[in-house]
Amino acid sequence: MDAFLKRKCDANAGSSKKIKRENCPHGSKCYRRNPHHFKEFEHPHLTELLQMDKVEIPDDLPLEKSVYLEQLEVLGPLLRDKPVVKAGGSSTQIDAKPALVKAGGSSTRIEAKPGTMLAKLQNAAPYNLFFTTIPKSPETLKHANTITFTDLLCPSLGVLKCSLQINFMIDIMWLMEQYQARDLGKKPLTILYGDEFPKMKEYIDKFLPNVTHHYVKMKDPFGCHHSKIGIYVYEDNSLRVVVSTANLYYEDWNHYNQGLWLSPSCRQLPEDSSEKDGESPTGFKSCLLNYLKHYNLPIVKSWIDYVKKADFSEVKVFLVTSVPGKHYPRAPGSHVHHVGELLTRHCSLPAKTGPDSEGPLSWGIIAQASSIGSLGKSPAEWLRSTLLRSLAGHKQTQLVSNSSATLNVIFPSVDNVMNGYFGPESGGCLPYSKQTNEKQRWFQTYLHQWKADGLCRSRAMPHIKTYCRVSPCLTKLAWFLLTSANISKSAWGSNIQKDQGVYVRSCEAGVMFLPKFFDEEYFEIAKTLNGENKKVFPFMYDLPLTEYKSGDYPWCN
Structure with a gap:
């Protein structure tokens, strides 16, 4: 025995x-x-x-x-x-x-050893929001919440047992170099990806017996396997989840501005626990399980089991996902429905009590992305009737089409890119079609320059995607969303149909920060990171926004 x-x-x-x-x-x-x-x-x-x-x-x-x-x-x-x-x-x-x-x-x-990733994570609490380092901008290397990919493999976070990488583009040779830098090159690794590097499968099969892989082919030709999630399981069967905007290749982690959220340690539950045990106040665990189950792949089963047995009770953010198919309200699967419902349940804005008071409409919405889809012939066709309907939600109002809320969009101009560290190549992460832009020139009235002088990031182009609602004084956030989803119908969901359904073509994943779940009324923001004040929410770009000049044109590939 x-x-x-x-x-x-x-x-x-x-x-x-x-x-x-x-x-x-x-x-x-x-x-x-x-x-x-x-x-x-x-x-x-x-x-x-x-x-x-x-x-x-x-x-x-x-x-x-x-x-x-x-x-x-x-x-x-x-x-x-x-x-x-x-x-x-x-x-x-x-x-x-x-x-x-x-x-x-x-x-x-517990104070972690200075310089370790655990120390950085403790310093970044409670938001656990990080940006990538930009070697061309040495100042970014000094910021408290900037990291490299190998930081995610730091032994201070735990002794790695195995890991799962869900992403769009994966350069397997670069990725393995990162693992090998931490002496983790032989640890079991599972990868799900949506874009194949040349001879990637042959390389894995010949040289990497520890790597299990699956190419996720989208049924819809306009869909994209765009989610960027990492799950890291440690020897004690605890795990951490990373939700990111970065592909897994060199340029994404060195040339472009990226964002990522790292979970606290999710410890293993007792053996007799059920799948519903260890849920977070935000339902993060069930959302992650639903997302993993949608793949319906044998190689994902063990990862579903790890998540089932983990305690997510300390997670304070919401997981927001999109998966291909038609989706309805109060069901997972589309950013459009999930974000709108979260905001109508949990977002509080100051009520308008008089002619001079702020009121909800004085809080502006900012959408910042690295790609723009085909939005239609006018703002009312999708941008305001569907996307803004979702982003403008709050507890004091119902979701309404063509909201009167102010919407501003940040997308790099031609000048932004040409002044980048790599000239025209700086725009490699901005796949906005010139043909599409010519069909929606009305969209330019919403556009603003990419400017992040406060964090020395203006000359590195943004592959990060963020959505938020900002106070009139530009010092507070009502909410913040970090996601892989660009401004497109494929990512968020199509026009809302008569039965309230929306059609999604792509896989996307993001995390929603709502002040209520951090015991705050609003998030305080600053133009520079302040490591000593943990109540300051990390914010990358500069406020107030800089409008496009009359001669500006969005960067198009």
Whole structure:
């Protein structure tokens, strides 16, 4: 009989019988945080720490102190009498919440080693929103919430067991170089992608036995597998989710402005937990499961199982997705319906109490994207009747077509691109068709320049896609959406039909930030990042916006 099962039987035979466990073979080098591991093996060095009058991690232990503190949080409640940590003359039980140890009656956050990704993540809390570094702009390398792809593989986040990359374009050679830089080149990797690099399959099959892959072919010729999601599972079966705007190749991570959200650690739930356990207040877990299930692929099954068994209770953002097909209100599958419904349920704007008061319409909506689709012959055909209907929602109003809300769009002009770090090549991430633009010249009245001088990012073109609603004083946000979805019917959903259905052609994914779920009335924004004030929401471009001049023309490829 398996030793662990035998011990469980012995434990069930009589509570008075003392269970003898073997010492963990890794000794003080053990990095595990899995409760089942602590049930199976003794860890004398941790037990000794729990018996101390005041917990102090010795400097001579081989791992980072944060590892031992997290292990103590797991081990403490598992011991029969739930030992306490004594500090300052009083006894306080260890709290099992991640990254927190209570001592002396107050909560102390574990401080990660400076320079690690865990330290950056703690500094970026509670929003966990990051931008990519731009090597051509050295100032961006100094900002607190700028990262590289290899930062996502930093061991401070956990010992990687396997990972899933869902994306549009993947340069497998570049991607494997990033994993190899962290000595993770042989770890199991699953990739789902929508655009094939030359001889990509042949390369994987010949040289990468650890990589499982699937090309997601869209049924609709105008559809695109455009979502950008990463799931990273660690040795203790906890996981983190990344929702990004970046493809997985060199230029996207070095030449263009990108955004990404990184989840907190989602720990493994107890074995007897159900799929509905560990849900976040925003329903993030069920939305992610619905999205993964839509693929209906055998290689995704294990990832669905990982997500089912993970605790997402600390996630504060909403996952918004689009998947091909016809979708209706109150059902997942389209940005148009989901964003509009979230805003009508959770977005609060100041009421108009008099002729001089702000009122909801004084808060302007900004859409910023890297590509524009075919929008029709007039603003009323889709832009205002469908997209703005969704973006203009709030608790004090019903969703209405052709809202009177102000809509401004940020899209780089020809001058923006020509002044970029790489001249015309800077516009490689901006696939707006000149033919389409000529058919909708009315759209130019909505356009504004790309300008991000505050963060030294003006000369790097934006592949990031963001949507938000800004106060008249330009200092607050009512909400913020980071997504892969550009301004197009394929991504958001077509015109709303008589039965309220919309047709989606593409796969998209984003995260919606709503102040209510961060215990705030509005998000405070600033032109520069302030690492010391964690209540300042990271915002990339400059306000007020800069309108197109009379001779300006949007960059078209």
